[in-house]
Structure formats: structure tokens, C-alpha cells
Amino acid sequence: MSSRDVNATPFALRGFVWLWLLLVAIWLAVSSTFAVESVLAGALISAALAAFFARRFDIWGGIRVSPGRVYHFLLYTGAFLRELVHANIAMMRYVYAPRIQIEPGIVTVKTRLKSPIGRLALANSISLTPGSLVLDLEGDEMLVHCLDLRGADPSEVARGMTRGIEAPLEKTFG
Amino acid sequence: MAETILLAAAALIFLGVVLGVLRLVLGPTAVDRVAAIDMLTITSISLIALYALVAGRFIYLDVALVYGVLSFLAVLAVARYLERGP
Amino acid sequence: MTELIGSIVILIGAVFLFSAGLGMFRMPDAFTRIQAGTKATTLGNTLVLIGIALYFPSWSLKLLIIAYFVFMTNPISSHALARAAYGLQGRCGGGVRLETAGTPDERSGP
Numbered sequence: 001m002s003s004r005d006v007n008a009t010p011f012a013l014r015g016f017v018w019l020w021l022l023l024v025a026i027w028l029a030v031s032s033t034f035a036v037e038s039v040l041a042g043a044l045i046s047a048a049l050a051a052f053f054a055r056r057f058d059i060w061g062g063i064r065v066s067p068g069r070v071y072h073f074l075l076y077t078g079a080f081l082r083e084l085v086h087a088n089i090a091m092m093r094y095v096y097a098p099r100i101q102i103e104p105g106i107v108t109v110k111t112r113l114k115s116p117i118g119r120l121a122l123a124n125s126i127s128l129t130p131g132s133l134v135l136d137l138e139g140d141e142m143l144v145h146c147l148d149l150r151g152a153d154p155s156e157v158a159r160g161m162t163r164g165i166e167a168p169l170e171k172t173f174g
Numbered sequence: 175m176a177e178t179i180l181l182a183a184a185a186l187i188f189l190g191v192v193l194g195v196l197r198l199v200l201g202p203t204a205v206d207r208v209a210a211i212d213m214l215t216i217t218s219i220s221l222i223a224l225y226a227l228v229a230g231r232f233i234y235l236d237v238a239l240v241y242g243v244l245s246f247l248a249v250l251a252v253a254r255y256l257e258r259g260p
Numbered sequence: 261m262t263e264l265i266g267s268i269v270i271l272i273g274a275v276f277l278f279s280a281g282l283g284m285f286r287m288p289d290a291f292t293r294i295q296a297g298t299k300a301t302t303l304g305n306t307l308v309l310i311g312i313a314l315y316f317p318s319w320s321l322k323l324l325i326i327a328y329f330v331f332m333t334n335p336i337s338s339h340a341l342a343r344a345a346y347g348l349q350g351r352c353g354g355g356v357r358l359e360t361a362g363t364p365d366e367r368s369g370p
Binding site for chain 3: 026029031032084085087088090092094095096100102104123124125127128131132133134135136143145147
């Protein structure tokens with residue numbers, strides 16, 4: 001999906017509004033008060049920051065919000081948390097083994113995701129899933145360091161890494 | 175009962191910090207040391223939050239948050255420096 | 261009762277944080293150390309914060325912000341570190357592939 005629609009609001013403005021709302025929400029949560037001065041100051045500072053970042057980086061313009069996207073984002077969160085717990089249990093098994101037997105290696109993973117923020121989310125999730133760590137991100141290819149490649153086919157490992165996470169992210173961010 | 179469990183948790187976290195500091199001192203390369211600092215940072219956030227719980231002070235959570243932000247920036251800066259080369 | 265549950269959750273989180281330290285100490289090379297340090301601390305920190313939220317439900321908003329912050333930044337800093345390690349290794353003639361577990365400590369730091 002292209003990040004520019006024909007009849008959409010100007011590119012930077014859409015990013016500005018969402019970034020501003022996000023920053024104000026974070027401000028309210030951190031300051032945990034609803035006093036007028038505090039909220040006003042937060043709104044002003046957030047507006048300045050959001051204007052600066054929305055103009056400098058067009059990554060924020062790719063964000064759209066709709067009920068379907070929120071639903072798929074929740075699906076992604078569920079899949080992500082499951083993978084995180086799984087990753088930790090796998091890591092504990094290596095850490096507490098009497099002898100650490102691993103064969104690290106590097107595999108290349110290709111992604112279908114188009115938008116930069118979707119790729120960022122995918123790279124972050126891969127870094128937190130079992131035995132993998134993103135080394136470099138170039139175009140649609142990622143270099144991923146794997147903890148243990150014993151008796152595994154590298155391309156199979158690469159496909160398994162994005163399974164379950166890529167589909168909801170694609171529906172959320174495109 | 176709950177206090178005993180909290181004490182055990184704090185002792186466990188402390189042992190983890192000791193191991194991290196050992197890696198910080200031993201670590202053969204600079205990357206190992208910075209990785210140890212990164213791990214110690216997150217552990218310290220948990221420790222500060224735990225102390226906020228024991229002391230019953232909400233304001234200490236701000237300390238944990240600011241500590242996390244600053245050390246994240248520090249780790250990023252050192253990593254960029256190492257990447258560009260000495 | 262919620263205090264007991266909260267302290268048990270904190271204890272589980274502490275076990276994960278301890279195993280992060282142990283992994284940091286035992287793993288053979290920089291990449292695997294970064295992996296052990298990143299994953300276990302993320303979950304351990306989240307569990308500790310959840311336990312504190314069970315003690316004081318009114319704190320949960322700020323605890324959520326801290327947990328979310330760790331979730332966002334921890335993979336990024338580990339990625340930056342891994343990239344630095346990868347670049348250093350390539351420059352020092354370690355080659356692109358690291359197939360064996362034995363490569364770790366020969367390469368010299370800066």
C-alpha cells in the first residue's frame with residue numbers, strides 16, 4: 001500500500017497529528033496529573049517536537065489507524081508475547097546447561113513488508129524471538145545472527161523466524 | 175511471607191548484577207563490556223523499581239525511567255563510536 | 261493475597277534477570293552474550309514491573325510506560341551493539357561467516 005493517497009491530507013500533517021497525540025498521551029502518563037498548566041505545557045512541547053520530527057522523517061506518515069489495523073496490532077502483540085516467553089525459556093535451557101553447546105551462524109531473511117516502520121517493528125520482534133539477533137537491515141533483506149544452527153537448514157530457519165509475526169504486521173503497517 | 179520472597183528476589187537480582195560486573199571487568203573486547211553495561215542498566219531499572227516498591231515512593235519510578243533513557247543513549251553513542259572505528 | 265502473588269511474580273522476574281547475568285558470564289562470544297543479555301532482561305524486567313503493579317495498582321500507568329520503553333529500546337541498543345561487533349570482526353579479518361562457536365576471543369578490541 002502506498003503511503004500517499006490521492007485525496008489524503010498532506011503527508012507531513014498526518015504524521016504530525018498522530019505523533020502529537022502519542023506524545024501527549026505519554027506526557028499525561030508520565031506526569032500523571034491533569035492540572036491545566038502541566039497539560040498545556042505538555043501539549044506545547046509535544047507539538048514542537050512532533051512538528052520537528054514529522055518534517056524531518058517521513059516514517060511517521062506511514063501510520064494509519066482503523067479498527068481493522070488495531071485488531072491486527074493486538075494479534076501481533078499476542079504473537080509477540082508468546083514468542084518472547086518461548087525465547088526466554090529456550091535461552092534458559094542454553095544458559096543452565098552444564099556445557100554450552102551452540103553453533104552460531106548468520107542467515108539472510110527477506111521480508112515482504114514495505115513500510116519502514118513495519119520493517120522496524122519486524123526487526124525488533126526478531127531480535128526478541130528465540131535465538132536470533134538482527135545485525136543489519138538493508139532494503140528488504142536482514143542479516144540475522146542465529147544462536148544455534150545445529151542440524152538445521154538455514155533457509156528453513158529464516159522462514160520460521162518471520163512466521164506468525166509478519167502476517168499481522170503486514171495487515172497493520174503495510 | 176511476601177517480604178521474605180521480595181528479599182530473595184533482591185538477592186537473586188544482586189547475584190545477576192555480580193555476574194554482569196564480572197563480565198564487565200573480564201570482557202575481552204569493548205563490545206562485551208558495553209553489552210554488560212546494557213544488561214546492568216535494565217537490571218538496575220528493575221532494582222530501582224523494586225526499591226520504589228519497598229520504600230513506597232511513587233517518585234522513585236521517575237528515577238528509573240530517566241536512568242533508562244540516559245543509559246540507552248549512552249549505549250547507542252558508544253556503539254556508534256565502536257562502529258566507526260577507533 | 262495480591263501481595264503474595266505480586267511478590268511471586270517479582271521472584272520469577274528476578275530468576276530471569278539472574279539467568280541474564282549468568283548467560284552474560286557463560287556465553288562464548290559477543291553476539292551470544294548480547295542475545296542472552298537482551299532477551300532475559302526484557303522479560304525479567306517486565307515481570308518485576310507487573311509484580312509491582314499488583315502491589316500498587318495506582319502505579320500501573322507509569323510502570324506500563326517503563327515496560328514499553330524497555331520493550332522499544334532494548335532490541336535497538338542490542339542491534340546497534342551487534343552491528344558494531346559485526347563491523348569490528350569484519351575489519352579485523354575475522355571474515356563474514358562465523359560458523360564455529362570457537363571464534364570469539366581471538367579478535368582484538370579497539
